[in-house]
Amino acid sequence: MRRLAMIVSYGVACAALLLLGVPFPREMFMLFVAWTGTALLYHMMLRRTRTRTAANRIQLFASCADVSLLTGMFALIGGAWWVGAMVHGFILTFAFSSLPRRLALVVAGYAIAGFFIMIAAQTFRAPGPAFLGVPSLGGNYQLATMVALLGGIALIGLAIVQSAFVQIMRRAQERYRGLLEIVPDVIVSTNLRGIVTAANAAAMRLAGPRADDVVGQPLGELMAGDEQAIGRAHFRAARKGATRQFVIKVNGPDGTPRWLDCTCKGVLEGREIAGVLFVGRDITREKEDEEALRRTEEQLIQAQKMEAVGQLAGGLAHDFNNLVSVITGYCGFLRKDLAGDDARMADIREIQSAAESAASLTRQLLAFSRKQVLQPKIVNLNDSVVQLEHMLRRLIGAQIEIKTRLAADLQLVKADPNQLDQVLMNLAVNARDAMPHGGVLELETENVTLGAEYARTHPGVRAGQHVQLSIRDNGTGMDPETQARIFEPFFSTKPPGMGTGLGLSTVYGIVRQSGGYIWVYSEPGLGSVFKIYFPVTEESLDGPVDAAPPDELLQGSETVLVVDDSESLRPVVKRILRQYGYSVVEAASGEDAKSVVEDHPGPIHLLLADIVMPGMSGPELARDLARRHPDMRVLFMSGYAENAIVREGLRHPSAGFVEKPFSPETLAREVRRALDAGCAQGTVANTGELSFPARSTAVTQISDGRASPASVVQRKD
Structure with missing residues (x-):
């Protein structure tokens, strides 16, 4: 801009002098045209350059061209040597303000040399006309010597002063730049066209491999493609004088996105805005933490929702199991009372079948709420997959291909084999429904390690x-x-009447109650993958299970105390046990049971108590009675049991337990087993806790981490 201003000023001055009748040689006009063309070419080249190094090189050549052409022009105008001296001083000054000091010294030396050449050229020419009253140097050696001496001293002094001034300014700039270099924030300045004119070290680090090309590049190239429109909008506002603060995504050094909290505003030179300054702080970690916190909050909300639904489902299933036990019990009584050819036996079988269907439904609800009673064993998941593969092929149909990839050295886990089969079948059915036109179902096992992160x-x-x-x-x-809700009970994407919505919720409950975790990834049109993680156990494979005693050995004559708060179930249990020869006393609560025991004239051989009762629970009652009646056996029953209570009541894996709903034969078998296996309460330790001796059948309930589906259901990166 300075060069263009000088050309315009020179042209206007020449035009004015021509109007005043001052003569100019034709050669001077030719040099003036050449100078103008050179300046325009320089500006065109400068606009296209991208780097500071190239711009400095072009400006060096342009300054030397200015000196050469102006020296020639003023050498042709007789008395204009003093104007030439001033112009050489201007070029020298401009060089120090726009070029690095080393290059500016080159221009200064060339300008001083050009001044002496101009004086010499005028001195050894024929005397020319005076210029604005100043005589020509032609033939006037004394004046030429004095002009050369004084002008040279002035130009050299000007160069020294400019060099010192620039050096002082550069030192100040270096101190300022040093401060900018250690600032962790990204600082970038641009001109009004958005071309980067300066950038600190943080900006260079952000640019990565592109760091050498940052200066001279459009600022938008540092931004992510979908963010460039946002950046341009804020740039235009800052160019008009506004200050903008915004968050924008930029391309990191390895191509990964980074987030910057930016402020941009215009940079004033005098009263005009000459560029825009951007200051940005890297908030990528904060963004990631914020996103992780958001996901965690969603997971916790989902966990609370699922826990509430699970509590409701478990409570309903518990009460429903009591009713099913009553129905099943009375069906058993009717079968015993009626002859085998009685027409009403068909009705009884239908009632029994409906009761079994209801029991299956409650088991699914209990599985989701993680309150069903499991029978965990040491298993190899490969065995479960192989044994179930043939059934799965029949279940999902011939149009779906099953592929298995089973790890050869798979470690052992502890889980209920029957429930594992349920998990596999439910997920296979879910996959079948997702592939109505056929497809591939892959089952794979492998050992993995879940890290701390x-x-x-x-x-x-x-x-x-x-x-x-x-x-x-x-x-x-x-x-x-859909993924966010797939483990909710009764949620289904199938048409009404085509599904209960309990398949995947049952899977979730079984996995979590077994101490495992489940994760799903799915995209529309690409299929789904469910990954289940079971913790490895150090125990060895279980041996064969003892056979259950035959029905003819279920009779007994011992006295059994039945304690249950269900007014409809207690009479059924009492009647079943009496049919098998037992003497039965009953109580509706723990406090009533203690009174019954104290008032009963003879020994009570077995306590058959519900685990969850108002007031005193079954395990609490058993501990209380153990202090005074250590020989009394114990058998717990429940439709479900909260994990903490089950752990308290079934501290030893051999503690007796019968799951509701039960058939008369099942109840009689468990009662007989508890009495015959010597499952006594034992002694009470100093802590007041029960310890149970071993018996033949182990039944425990596995606790869980109270996690929700949201805590283990994730989308792939």
Whole structure:
């Protein structure tokens, strides 16, 4: 801009002098045209340059061209040597203000040399006309010597002063730049066209491999493609004088997105805005933490919702199981009372079948709420997959191909084999429904290790060695909204009447109650994959289970105390036991039971108590009676049991337990087993806790980490 201003000023001055009749040689006009063309060419080249180094090189050549052409022009105008001296001084000054000091010294030396050449050229020419009253140097050696001496001293002094001034300014700039270099924030300045003119070290680090090309590049190239429109909008506002603060995504050094909290405003030179300054702080970690916190909050909300639904489902199933036990019990009584050819036997069988269907439904509800009673064993998941593979092929149909990839050295886990089969079948049916036109179902097992970072970001998950069971299909897939609800009970995407919505919720409950975790990834049109993680156990495979005693050995004559708060179930239990020869006394609560025991004239051989009762629970009652009646056997029963109470009541894995709803034969078998196996209460330790001797059948309920589906259901990166 300075060069263009000088050309315009020179042109206007020449035009004015021509109007005043001052003569100019034709050669001077030719040099003036050449100078103008050179300046325009320089500006065109400068606009296209991208780097500071190239711009400095072009400006060096342009300044030297200015000196050469102006020296020639003023050498042709007789008395204009003093104007030439001033112009050489201007060029020298401009060089120090726009070029690095080393290059500015080159221009200064060339300008001083050009001044002496101009004086010499005028001195050895024929005397010319005076210029604005100043005589020509032609032939006037004394004047030429004095002009050369004084002008040279002035130009050299000007160069020295400019060099010192620039050096002082550069030192100040270096101190300022040093401060900018250690600032962790990204600082970038641009001109009014958005071309980067300066950038600090943080900006260079952000640019990565592109750091050498940052200066001279459009600022938008540092931004992510979808963010460039946002950046341009704020740039235009800052160019008009506004100050903007915004968050924008930029391309990191390795191409990964980074987030900057930016402020931009115009940079004033005098009263005009000459550029825009951007200051940005890297908030990528904060963004990631914010996103992780948001996901965790969603998981916790989902966990609370699922826990509430689970409590409701478990409570309903518990009460319903009592009713089913009553129905099943009375069906058993009717079968015994009626002859085998009685027409009413068909009705009884239908009632029994309906009761069994209802019991199956409650088991699914209990599985979701993680309150069903499991019978865990040491198993190899490969065995479960192999044994069930043939059934799965019949279940899902011939149009779906099953592929298995089973790890050869798979570690052992502790889980209920029957419930594992239920998990596999439910997931296979879910995959079948997602592939109505056929497809591929893949079952895969492998040993994996869940790290501490994974456990930290997935509430309820414990780090360590696990066995992974993957079930993958290439069906229709699910959208994120469906994925967020797939483990909710009664949620189904099928038409009304086509499903209960309990299949996947049952899977979730079984996995979580077994101490495992389940994760799903799915995309519409790409299929779904369910990954289940079971913790590895160090125990060895279980041996064969003892056979149940035959029905003819279920009779007895001992006295049994039945304690249950259900007014409809107690009479059924009492009648069943009396049919098998037992003497039965009953109580509706723990306090009533203690009174019955104290008032009963003879020994009570077995306590048959519900686990969950108002007031005193079954385990609490058993501990209380153990202090005074250590020989009394104990058998617990429940439709479900909260994990903490079950752990308290069944401290030893051999403690007796019968699950509601039960048939008369099942109840009689468990009562006989408890009495015959010597499952006595034992002695009371100093802590007041029960310890149970071993018996033949182990029944325990596995506790869980109270995690929700949201804590283990994730979308792939």
